[in-house]
Amino acid sequence: MSEHQTFFSNLKCRECGSLYPKEAIHICEFDFGPLEAAYDYDLIAKHINRKVIESRPQTMWRYRELLPIDGNPTVGEQVGYTPLVRADRLAKHLGVDELYIKNDTVNYPTLSFKDRVVSVALSRAKELGFKVVACASTGNLANSVAANAAAAGLTSYVLIPANLEKSKIVGSLVYGTQVIGIEGAYDQVNRLCSEIAGKYGWGFVNVNLRPYYAEGSKSMGFEIAEQLGWKLPKHTVIPMASGSLLTKIHKAYKEFIRVGILDEQSFSVHGAQASGCSPISEAHKKHSDIVKPVPNPNTIVKSLAIGTPADGYYAIRSMTETGGSAEDCSDEEVIRGIRDLAEYAGIFSETAGGVTVACARKLIDTGKIPRNESIVLCITGHGLKTQEAIHGHVGEPRIINPSLREFEALIANDAAVLESGHKS
Numbered sequence: 110m111s112e113h114q115t116f117f118s119n120l121k122c123r124e125c126g127s128l129y130p131k132e133a134i135h136i137c138e139f140d141f142g143p144l145e146a147a148y149d150y151d152l153i154a155k156h157i158n159r160k161v162i163e164s165r166p167q168t169m170w171r172y173r174e175l176l177p178i179d180g181n182p183t184v185g186e187q188v189g190y191t192p193l194v195r196a197d198r199l200a201k202h203l204g205v206d207e208l209y210i211k212n213d214t215v216n217y218p219t220l221s222f223k224d225r226v227v228s229v230a231l232s233r234a235k236e237l238g239f240k241v242v243a244c245a246s247t248g249n250l251a252n253s254v255a256a257n258a259a260a261a262g263l264t265s266y267v268l269i270p271a272n273l274e275k276s277k278i279v280g281s282l283v284y285g286t287q288v289i290g291i292e293g294a295y296d297q298v299n300r301l302c303s304e305i306a307g308k309y310g311w312g313f314v315n316v317n318l319r320p321y322y323a324e325g326s327k328s329m330g331f332e333i334a335e336q337l338g339w340k341l342p343k344h345t346v347i348p349m350a351s352g353s354l355l356t357k358i359h360k361a362y363k364e365f366i367r368v369g370i371l372d373e374q375s376f377s378v379h380g381a382q383a384s385g386c387s388p389i390s391e392a393h394k395k396h397s398d399i400v401k402p403v404p405n406p407n408t409i410v411k412s413l414a415i416g417t418p419a420d421g422y423y424a425i426r427s428m429t430e431t432g433g434s435a436e437d438c439s440d441e442e443v444i445r446g447i448r449d450l451a452e453y454a455g456i457f458s459e460t461a462g463g464v465t466v467a468c469a470r471k472l473i474d475t476g477k478i479p480r481n482e483s484i485v486l487c488i489t490g491h492g493l494k495t496q497e498a499i500h501g502h503v504g505e506p507r508i509i510n511p512s513l514r515e516f517e518a519l520i521a522n523d524a525a526v527l528e529s530g531h532k533s
């Protein structure tokens with residue numbers, strides 16, 4: 110492939126298929142359908158194969174023919190290729206045979222999967238000539254826009270609900286970005302951002318640059334397929350906020366089949382939400398594709414608390430089309446999920462990861478995911494960012510004086526407890 114060849118041809122309306130130029134636009138003018146990146150798949154099939162991809166650096170950009178920029182990436186060149194970990198102890202705990210964690214808690218540079226979408230959105234923003242970039246965020250997107258914009262020398266504004274977790278707020282402020290806390294829920298933040306985008310001509314990664322932003326999520330799906338040895342898991346469990354990540358992992362799997370990198374094979378994508386804000390899973394459970402907004406989300410899972418999910422309808426279509434299911438879980442179950450992932454797989458995830466684990470458990474226990482089929486859990490953000498969610502639920506350190514005698518008394522007590530535990 111020549112350095113600057115692009116396989117990304119147009120934006121295309123998901124509803125009527127109308128084609129649009131590759132600009133900072135996101136809605137069809139005829140039917141208000143969302144615009145999505147379209148590619149020349151026949152050309153891509155001629156240019157890439159497993160060998161070509163394997164020869165490239167281990168970042169999300171090894172799949173660049175299927176990502177919507179024209180030149181080389183200029184923001185977030187090192188993002189992606191996070192570990193896919195086989196988690197046998199967690200598998201045994203959940204009662205399944207073959208379980209993997211796609212661990213985006215260690216994505217570079219801001220420890221969530223949002224670094225993928227921002228890498229694409231800001232690379233495209235630079236191609237389109239934007240000097241100011243911005244976003245509406247539930248926390249992780251703000252962190253990633255702030256960090257990547259700082260590194261790229263772009264001015265950034267991030268708008269968030271004012272009541273987010275401390276670490277997510279500090280994790281934006283530190284980069285010198287303009288952090289605007291809005292007294293209101295995410296939907297109100299998002300609405301304000303649409304007004305600002307129209308008036309000021311800024312590049313909002315998840316408003317006017319959304320078609321580019323959203324495609325970045327596909328890289329998580331491409332990596333899962335490659336890291337599994339060029340095959341798909343039978344089941345992928347994905348947390349849903351707007352529903353975009355789920356639809357894009359689905360799209361990634363289909364595209365790999367379409368360009369001949371994978372053989373035709375069956376798979377299911379399953380969606381996970383917190384019960385305090387579960388408009389997509391509620392609709393899917395009722396076999397409806399009408400997503401009823403949740404005006405006042407109420408859950409510790411702030412990263413997924415989007416009451417009016419932009420891609421809810423399409424997420425439902427993806428689940429239905431692949432035979433997948435949706436689940437939701439209580440905040441208590443979220444905490445249990447975070448602890449299970451930590452205690453059985455050694456991975457500390459934020460609240461969204463707790464949702465994924467807890468909902469996977471329900472899908473397994475209800476038989477929607479058979480115990481003998483392969484499963485990937487998408488773990489999308491790091492636990493250090495949402496520490497308040499588990500404070501008081503993981504115990505406290507035991508405090509002693511710097512004395513060997515006191516330590517030995519403590520150990521002797523532990524041994525006695527262990528001993529009695531073994532006998533019972």
Ligand SMILES: *Cc1c(COP(=O)(O)O)cnc(C)c1O
Binds near residue numbers: 459
């Ligand atoms: C943004 C986010 C998601 C999913 O978001 P979508 O809007 O559904 O693409 C999942 N997990 C975490 C931690 C997130 O920050």
Ligand SMILES: [Zn+2]
Binds near residue numbers: 124125
């Ligand atoms: Zn249209």
